[in-house]
Amino acid sequence: MAASARSLFRAATLNILREVSQSRSSAARSTLASVRFSSTASKPVTLKERLAELIPAQIEHVKAVRGEYGKKSFGPVVVDQLYGLADFYATSEEGIRFRGKTIPECQEQLPKAPGGSEPLPEGLFWLLVTGEVPTQEQVTELSKDWAARSAIPEFVEEILDRCPPTLHPMSQFSLAVTALNHNSAFAKAYQDGISKREYWGPTFEDSMDLIAKLPNIAGRIYRNVFGQGKLPAIDQSKDYSHNLATLLGFGDNDAFVELLRLYLTIHSDHEGGNVSAHTGKLVGSALSDPFLAYAAALNGLAGPLHGLANQEVLVWLRKMQAKIGEDASDEAVSEYVWETLKSGQVVPGYGHAVLRKTDPRYTAQREFALKHLPEDKLFKLVGQIFNIVPDILLKAGKAKNPWPNVDAHSGVLLSYYGLTQMQYYTVLFGVSRAFGVAAQLIWDRALGAPLERPKSYSTAAIEKMFKSQQ
Numbered sequence: 001m002a003a004s005a006r007s008l009f010r011a012a013t014l015n016i017l018r019e020v021s022q023s024r025s026s027a028a029r030s031t032l033a034s035v036r037f038s039s040t041a042s043k044p045v046t047l048k049e050r051l052a053e054l055i056p057a058q059i060e061h062v063k064a065v066r067g068e069y070g071k072k073s074f075g076p077v078v079v080d081q082l083y084g085l086a087d088f089y090a091t092s093e094e095g096i097r098f099r100g101k102t103i104p105e106c107q108e109q110l111p112k113a114p115g116g117s118e119p120l121p122e123g124l125f126w127l128l129v130t131g132e133v134p135t136q137e138q139v140t141e142l143s144k145d146w147a148a149r150s151a152i153p154e155f156v157e158e159i160l161d162r163c164p165p166t167l168h169p170m171s172q173f174s175l176a177v178t179a180l181n182h183n184s185a186f187a188k189a190y191q192d193g194i195s196k197r198e199y200w201g202p203t204f205e206d207s208m209d210l211i212a213k214l215p216n217i218a219g220r221i222y223r224n225v226f227g228q229g230k231l232p233a234i235d236q237s238k239d240y241s242h243n244l245a246t247l248l249g250f251g252d253n254d255a256f257v258e259l260l261r262l263y264l265t266i267h268s269d270h271e272g273g274n275v276s277a278h279t280g281k282l283v284g285s286a287l288s289d290p291f292l293a294y295a296a297a298l299n300g301l302a303g304p305l306h307g308l309a310n311q312e313v314l315v316w317l318r319k320m321q322a323k324i325g326e327d328a329s330d331e332a333v334s335e336y337v338w339e340t341l342k343s344g345q346v347v348p349g350y351g352h353a354v355l356r357k358t359d360p361r362y363t364a365q366r367e368f369a370l371k372h373l374p375e376d377k378l379f380k381l382v383g384q385i386f387n388i389v390p391d392i393l394l395k396a397g398k399a400k401n402p403w404p405n406v407d408a409h410s411g412v413l414l415s416y417y418g419l420t421q422m423q424y425y426t427v428l429f430g431v432s433r434a435f436g437v438a439a440q441l442i443w444d445r446a447l448g449a450p451l452e453r454p455k456s457y458s459t460a461a462i463e464k465m466f467k468s469q470q
Contacts (some may be wrong), residue, residue, distance in 0.1 A: 006258035042460060044137045046145075048204055050130050054448045055200060064448055079462060096270060098124065099131045103266060111139045113239050113261065120367075121240055121264040123147070125211070128269060128439035145241045148423040149212035150234045150243070156180065157220065158412065165225045169427045170211060170302035172225075176217045177295040180210065180460030184289040199287075202444035206290040207438035210213070213446065214431045219247025226421050240264070246429065248419065255372050256417040260428075262368055262412065266361040267429055269436025272387040275300040276307070285452040290441050297437050298430050313349040314422060316340070317381060326377045326380035333384055337392050347389055351401050361406035378412050 032275050110119035110133060122142040126134040134142075156179045162450040181187060185202035194202070232251075234243050241260040244252060250256040254286055270277050280297035284290065295463040342346055366386075369379045386404055393402035410433045411425060418423075443449075457465075 003374060023173055043139055044135065045121040047138070047142060050132070051200075051204065051442070051446075054130060059447060076090070079466075096266075098269060098295050099127050101127070104366050107262075107364065107469065108267065109133050109439055110265070111136045113242070113257075116258055116261065117403055118258045118261040119265045120261055121268065121432070124265045124268055125435045125439065127181075128281070128436060129442060140246070144236060145208065146212040146240055147234050147238070147243065149209050150216055150218075152176070152180070152213050152216045153183065155182075160217070160220050160224060161167045163224065168302070168426050169221050169225055170298060170307070170430065172221045173217065173427050174295045174302070176221075176300040177214075177291055177298060180213060181289055181291040181295075183209075184291055185209075186287075186289040190287065196448060199448075200442055203290060203445040204442050207442055209436055210290050210294060211434050212312070212377055215244040217249050218244065218431050221422075222248050222424055226424070238361060250419070252418060253417060256419075259368065259372075259413055259417065262364060263413075263428065264432040264435070266364055266406065267410075267432035269433070275303065275305075276433050277436055280454050281440050284337055284444060285449060286443045290438060293441060294434055294437055301433060302426060303428055308428050309348060309405075309407035310425055311408050312427075314415060316348050316414070317385075319376060321378070321381065321449040326381075328381075328384075330384065330388060333381075334388055334392065337385070338396075341392070341396055347393065350389055350393060352406055357401075359404040359405040359408075362404045362409050363411035369413060373413075373416050376412075378416070382409060383411055399447070401469070 039392060055359060063319055067424065096103065105125070106124065107119055108412065110123035112118065113120055120139055120141045120143075123134050126132070126138065126142060156176050159179055160172060160176055163175070184206040186199070189198075189202040191469065216231070216234065228249050232246055238246070239261075241264055242257050244264075245251045245253070245257045245260050276297040279300040280293045283296040284293035288296075303304055304312075320328075320333070320336050324336055328336075366383070369382075371374070376395065386408075389404075390402040414420075414425060414428075415422075
């Protein structure tokens with residue numbers, strides 16, 4: 001496949017995944033309305049059933065786009081782009097969008113738990129897969145489905161129990177997810193000669209199993225490493241976040257459960273060049289099953305430049321408090337920030353490769369903190385830094401975007417509720433990011449996405465190419 005065609009295919013696919021609902025005919029919209037707003041007395045359409053309805057139209061849409069535009073140039077490419085990947089889902093002014101919806105729109109429109117105010121991650125996954133906001137009943141059924149799939153094989157339990165507590169939680173997490181490949185529906189179907197048109201079905205089943213089993217894996221790691229006792233059972237009547245909170249020992253704290261609902265939702269996906277999101281897609285393009293693909297994504301997430309940023313923020317904040325006190329003046333905070341920069345370090349939690357304003361995921365967490373922990377000393381320091389750091393970074397010329405990102409807040413919220421083991425924070429990030437990677441894998445197999453083989457150039461080749469043009 002030519003490079004321009006591959007680029008167009010990827011672009012078209014991403015566009016479809018964001019705007020699927022806008023591309024349907026009026027008849028399809030009518031059908032959707034009758035499905036989503038039918039009487040509660042009828043059985044709700046399942047996620048897999050709805051996906052099966054959507055796929056044929058999207059396959060035809062991709063064919064039409066490629067047929068009309070496949071030979072056209074996608075656009076100019078400059079040398080700087082060869083050293084990095086373009087960003088597809090995040091805009092510089094609005095930040096991340098999930099299927100075209102901003103973070104505030106997701107918070108407003110996605111179903112909530114009874115008595116809750118934060119969106120349920122189940123609803124976010126439905127949105128990522130279908131491009132549609134599910135009904136409350138559909139989300140409840142998805143919660144039950146995941147709870148029914150949540151048990152992990154005994155041999156995976158034994159693997160985790162035999163890991164030394166000194167092995168990093170992310171290493172254990174990747175190990176366990178890789179081992180789930182033992183029961184992969186896709187791997188078995190591929191060996192049995194399944195048609196390419198049917199790849200999405202077992203990929204969907206593996207993706208559902210993957211997401212469903214992550215709380216039991218994450219909970220077992222937490223209790224093994226940090227000595228929290230026997231793991232409780234999944235409650236079939238509770239939502240995904242509530243069960244995860246219970247497995248971590250915080251299920252009785254309603255505010256922490258709400259925090260997890262928000263956390264899992266806003267960390268679930270990101271633009272295509274993001275390390276974990278792209279790694280999952282890349283490995284999946286080799287037809288590795290979702291367990292193997294996501295284990296690879298977890299290894300990328302474990303890197304200090306990706307999933308460890310919120311820990312670095314928390315460490316930096318506590319060092320600042322230890323040096324200048326809990327109720328320091330703006331002048332003292334400013335001086336500490338300048339000392340950080342002059343020492344050759346960055347201010348953790350500030351700056352973003354795409355955004356040119358405050359990350360809306362930071363804003364969502366700040367609003368949560370204002371509601372639940374307005375007087376917390378560390379939260380107040382985070383707010384103080386928010387008012388001080390951007391001006392300093394602009395004066396220092398250290399950042400194109402001097403505004404806070406999602407990592408500037410999450411560690412403070414988790415530690416407030418007693419989850420103080422910073423080594424574990426990336427595991428929670430890993431539970432969340434599975435939602436976005438899984439949704440992408442399902443659609444990649446449904447649309448027949450090819451093996452990714454990006455064109456690469458050495459520095460010497462680039463120099464030779466442009467010297468010859470002089």
